[in-house]
Amino acid sequence: MENDPLSLDEIVRRVNAKAADYCALSDRIWAMPELAFEEHRSAAEHIAMLEREGFRITSNIGGIATAFVAEYGKGGPIIGILGEYDALADLAQVSGVTEHMPTAKGAPGHGCGHNLLGSGSALAAVALKDALANEGIAGTVRYYGCPAEEAGGGKTFMARAGVFDDLDAAFCWHPAVLNEVLTKSANAAIGARFRFKGRASHAAASPHLGRSALDAVELMNIGVNYMREHMPSDARVHYAITNTGGDAPNVVQAFAESIYSVRSPHLPNAERLFARVKKIAEAATMMTDTSMTVQIIGGCSNVLPNKALQDVMYENMRRLGPPAFDEADLAFAEEIREAALTEDDVLASVAPDNISLKDVFLHDGLLAMPAHEGCDMGSTDVGDVSWIVPTAQCQTACFAIGTPFHTWQLVTQGNLPAAHKGMVLAAKAMATTAADCLRNPEIITRAKAELKQRTGGLAYRCPIPMEVAPEDLRTKAV
Amino acid sequence: MENDPLSLDEIVRRVNAKAADYCALSDRIWAMPELAFEEHRSAAEHIAMLEREGFRITSNIGGIATAFVAEYGKGGPIIGILGEYDALADLAQVSGVTEHMPTAKGAPGHGCGHNLLGSGSALAAVALKDALANEGIAGTVRYYGCPAEEAGGGKTFMARAGVFDDLDAAFCWHPAVLNEVLTKSANAAIGARFRFKGRASHAAASPHLGRSALDAVELMNIGVNYMREHMPSDARVHYAITNTGGDAPNVVQAFAESIYSVRSPHLPNAERLFARVKKIAEAATMMTDTSMTVQIIGGCSNVLPNKALQDVMYENMRRLGPPAFDEADLAFAEEIREAALTEDDVLASVAPDNISLKDVFLHDGLLAMPAHEGCDMGSTDVGDVSWIVPTAQCQTACFAIGTPFHTWQLVTQGNLPAAHKGMVLAAKAMATTAADCLRNPEIITRAKAELKQRTGGLAYRCPIPMEVAPEDLRTKAV
Amino acid sequence: MENDPLSLDEIVRRVNAKAADYCALSDRIWAMPELAFEEHRSAAEHIAMLEREGFRITSNIGGIATAFVAEYGKGGPIIGILGEYDALADLAQVSGVTEHMPTAKGAPGHGCGHNLLGSGSALAAVALKDALANEGIAGTVRYYGCPAEEAGGGKTFMARAGVFDDLDAAFCWHPAVLNEVLTKSANAAIGARFRFKGRASHAAASPHLGRSALDAVELMNIGVNYMREHMPSDARVHYAITNTGGDAPNVVQAFAESIYSVRSPHLPNAERLFARVKKIAEAATMMTDTSMTVQIIGGCSNVLPNKALQDVMYENMRRLGPPAFDEADLAFAEEIREAALTEDDVLASVAPDNISLKDVFLHDGLLAMPAHEGCDMGSTDVGDVSWIVPTAQCQTACFAIGTPFHTWQLVTQGNLPAAHKGMVLAAKAMATTAADCLRNPEIITRAKAELKQRTGGLAYRCPIPMEVAPEDLRTKAV
């Protein structure tokens, strides 16, 4: 197909053409870190860029002020590219240094690289749009501005609002330390807050008049620990105590609170398990003569991988090759590893499967597709999208091998040239794969058939009940 | 009052006249030990003796075949004297020896001296009857044949049936190692059996399919242990696990069972506490996805002491003096202490208050009435009688100091001369005090006023629900 | 004894002479509330007053900057009068109103009336000094400036430093809602902080690599709750969880902390029980593969009441009569009860024994001495003084009946005329009783004999180990 505007070479050309603009966007977002649900300026920056490119904007999706959809084109296959832009608390950090240098006490920072994530996805969407626009090709491209990933579920609310329903394929990526197509599933998750109320009393003088909410929290935990033997091995239940009812031992604790996360490779199993956990909480109130309320504070579906899309994306990444890191990139990566990363960090980065990479400072290859899919025990709100539309994800090397997530070490690398290079590669991987879907609808057909097979024909059902508002997640993630 | 047929001297004379017959009855009962609810021959022996004395017999009281009332006289004050005759499992023992010599493997024995208790009370009733009969004095004397004390509640069922309702005063005693009027209260108690049902599964291959009834038992216990901080200090809750669901660790336990006793100085408090325990049991089923049934297996009211009667009884015991133990009695007491009782046994017998008695082999004095009433943490079904009618109790020295209850050491002394002497003293103490009530109705008036004050005007309410039959107690005492 | 300078009338005269000055001191302290160990200005105010009166000051007692002793006189019996002046967090409140009106957010306030306590005791000491000084009577009077009562143990450290060792009698009081001589014992107590350290891990991805410090805290609590059945009924153990290891359920908690208080009517029992608690904590680390450190953060001895002194104090209080509350005092008491006190508050104030007082607004009588001593389940560092020297305490009506301690309702009444009246009465009760001891050494002899009998001849042993510094108590009270 000569001069095919959707060919890899053409898409690469278009990405390269606008790469500098979107690297600049990423750097601006890096410099204005905003917490989950508070990404007003970050969303506005994205919207401004995309409007300028001719995208139509729909804001305030699913009741979230900082969620938006930017759309271009019409008819044909509809491609979604997902972006994020929320930061993390207490991670403000000077750029490009190898020691911990907060820019402000307690201020947020982009500890998960979502500045790159949002901008790289935008770059992919724009390049794809440019290809469509140039030739008048049918098809629609959408950029999804997805807030509050770190609060456990921006996309879940967006999914609940139906904005992914008419998509034909969706793409996402994450800045990381390795180049690879993501093939694993991830657990479905439900998060809830349990608030117990008892009756205070002096613990020495009249303990028999007190009813301890803290006892209820403890008995709930005990009940759950007994349940562990009798739940599937692949499920996970974990908790934190978020209010102990005070620091004074001489007062029977009248109030106490805990947060639970329940995970399973299958949402219905997670829901069943959560129902058991809730029943245990009720039982704990009966044991202690206290009362309780439950509040769902998050939820996401398990990820349904899509091999049809992954195979195409892998082939594209193979052809694109790794980011072209230069001496300076490598030098800084080596420096930060020496100064601020541990051997354990490095081993955690590469895992046993890729142990040979432990002596590499920046990943300059592409991981092979694994024989088995596997399941990450963690959870992501991309899961909800993946239940609605065939979805593929990759990650690219933006940071020195060994850089842990949610650390100043990651923040300090977030606007360096190496990060830009990883981001641009991700944009190319997504845009070329999306282009392949547009010019070869058979891929979408196969991907949809696979999705249907994986869902067993079950329609997507949002794990967050309608009565839970995005507000409710602000306080705590799953 | 000259030649007063109800005077102490006259009553003593009458008791002495028939003492040998009733010591012989006691020895026969000793030799035919029958377990709780099975005392058919023992009851028959008592009935035969009392019928011969002219008592009218009503059998099968409160649904218990071995409970009976023997009555003599008419009108006037009605005096009740309570007897027991049940034995204990696995305590068959040769008489009069100082080592463990079972007469038959596993056979029962009179480890609590109820052979003496039943016969001594009968002797008191008969002596009292003789006094009434001789002079045509108005008044009624009743002997209550109370079975199954060791199963936790013959008298409770009899009380439920109303057979104590028209009494004016009741007397009881217990063979023991010391001579004293009993002044303490004793706890109200409720006993129940909790049966949990889960679902078996192979504990290695499919533990997630199992629902452990043993987990439920454990979680109930945990819940109760958490409750301890928040219940009155003077209450007691204790348990035994009576079925663990099998000895195989590789099977999730589908069945398990525990027994709980709940005690408090006040029955309503015991009931409230029991309701909390029951709720904890229900909660344990919710935590484990199991089910449960509760069965009440016993209950008795707290003892309401009656100082008005105690004072009279104390004065009589003071005048009667201790049993006249002879050299042979003392020699055997010394021998058995040397051979078969420990220093701890002796200290437990005499308690700190009477520590000077620790060097005595058979008690030859009378304990003074204590300044404060106190409360025994244990329980007795005499409690139920004491809520209905003013009740006084004493104990007398029948066994060597240091002899523990429910042991072969007690059994072996149960038909010796010393035991007979203690029994005869008890008969005199009860009969003379009852006689005082008959000739001085003012005592009864005072005693009833005191009872009313102690109940706070509350009517007796049986702690065992109507739907629980005596049968249900056979399996286990509180 | 005519014109006896130590007679009740003379002492009363001398207290009245300086009452206004010390009410003013109390009001100044009320207006400068300082937390435990931080009472620098409050201590300075007291010192200034007492220096002006001719007392010799020794500061910085037992390593506490705000602890001091003020002494006057020489030889003869040495009388100690104990004062306190620390405030409580978050109780700043406008005076004389019937609604909650904080003067500053989070600021401290005198929620326990220690402004009155310190000033009233100083008034007693000064009046006593005046009596001695005037006539050149032999004898020494000391005012003890005792900080940090609310942090659980200023006096304990002072006792450890030996400053009470040569006293012949000690007096103390507490502002309250009733007039009475305090006769009850109070529990000995030990407080400790348990810090657990585990290993963090992702709770979904690698829980098997984590070792939960929070599990250790919970298992320690469970172990203690199981121990409850097997410890004396009159002991108390209670706890607070002061660090849960974070609010994120998806991280295995690497750190957690709890605080325990252990109490018993007898210090050795409290110590034995604390040793069991500590062993349970160690066991919890073994169960969870974590480690732990224990830090003692407080301790005080049980109170040994002294009937010899109480009887004298009671006779003086009887002669002194209640505070002379006027219409305005009563009107405000009625007003605040209506507006801000509940029926439960009132019942808690008067307890079943004095139920008739529930309809009174300000106590205008004197409670009779109870027949039995009893034991308060709470604890006070006066206990340590009471082990060293015969000690008597009273409380006087300073606040409306129903006013709970540690509330804004108490703060708002802390500088009103009624409070002043109660304080002056307490000063008189202490000073007259101390004067009786000076003129009648036989009282001291009897009091010391009683103390000796109560200690069983055991010397005072400080419950806080030498290696624990006052600093260590700042963080948390027992």
Place this chain on the structure above:
Amino acid sequence: MENDPLSLDEIVRRVNAKAADYCALSDRIWAMPELAFEEHRSAAEHIAMLEREGFRITSNIGGIATAFVAEYGKGGPIIGILGEYDALADLAQVSGVTEHMPTAKGAPGHGCGHNLLGSGSALAAVALKDALANEGIAGTVRYYGCPAEEAGGGKTFMARAGVFDDLDAAFCWHPAVLNEVLTKSANAAIGARFRFKGRASHAAASPHLGRSALDAVELMNIGVNYMREHMPSDARVHYAITNTGGDAPNVVQAFAESIYSVRSPHLPNAERLFARVKKIAEAATMMTDTSMTVQIIGGCSNVLPNKALQDVMYENMRRLGPPAFDEADLAFAEEIREAALTEDDVLASVAPDNISLKDVFLHDGLLAMPAHEGCDMGSTDVGDVSWIVPTAQCQTACFAIGTPFHTWQLVTQGNLPAAHKGMVLAAKAMATTAADCLRNPEIITRAKAELKQRTGGLAYRCPIPMEVAPEDLRTKAV
């Protein structure tokens, strides 16, 4: 290879020649069921048969009177064939009926088909011996008489004694409902008995003097249930409470006991986990002031499958075909399913992988080799043999599909013609595969290389410590 004496056809011929004798042996063993470690007559019957065939007998292996080795031949590859012959308690049952008909109350029965297992293996060994003997072929064949499989470890003790050390290949089988080569691993396991000792006391009167051994058992369980979150998902820990310290709630339990099984796919992991469990038990004694002893009561290594041998065995089974069940066999299978097997039994028999077999009464095919190995969560003492020598196992259809192990339904089929047919097939599968090893040493070389790779070069280490004697396992299996 013409007239190859080790060819499948020749081996089949030799098995058929003696099949009747060994079916008769099996029937005799079926009729004399003996419990683990008590198989004196059963072992003697096997020994007699094998001695008659010319085998050399070594008895009393590893300290077990009923363990023996029977050997024939010399030099060359040494082939081991493993037999078992212990029965199970309380399963005596009339043969060939479809209802529960015990032949004697409480008597043992062959509920696991070990009568067939021992005789079938003997038949294989004898056929192989006949082939060697006939032609003077080099090589040694051994029959291992392995007792006490049901008590959890006869072979483990034999392995500890070194009797498998010089083998070149080992074969085993199990009578079952399906024909298949066994390919799964099975967990390593350690079993132990924990005995706790406390101090009795009256639970109402003096609970504070008691130290509850039952509390220790419960707290150990709680500790383990907390550990579950922090152990590998593929490990298993389960327990039974085997002594609760008595049925009387009013006595603090002075003695209690539990049994734990710890399993893991890797023995060192099981050992590490067991060490944690043991530490938790010690911690439970510290929490309760009790003491404890641990007794190892069983242990076995995980099974190391050997694909090299399995492939050969599968090929032979494919060629041998299924047992030739006739109408009568099928009729009885149908009958017993109707009368005495449930739908759940059938589903448990065939598992989801072979669901189509649920409508079959007797398995007349051969299951395909699965793609993945998998791991049975249960355990077997064949694991220990498999660590020392390449080992292959099959199972054959001897019973109606749906027949559960350890039931009278299995016993009643244990000497029927269908069972004989399955047994003879197993003998052929083992003997032909062993013959292949003898004539093609390359198989052994490959099998040994695989074993070495699977052990990672680690030498076999017996999971049962030297100080544990076979005696110690009599009481309870893992």
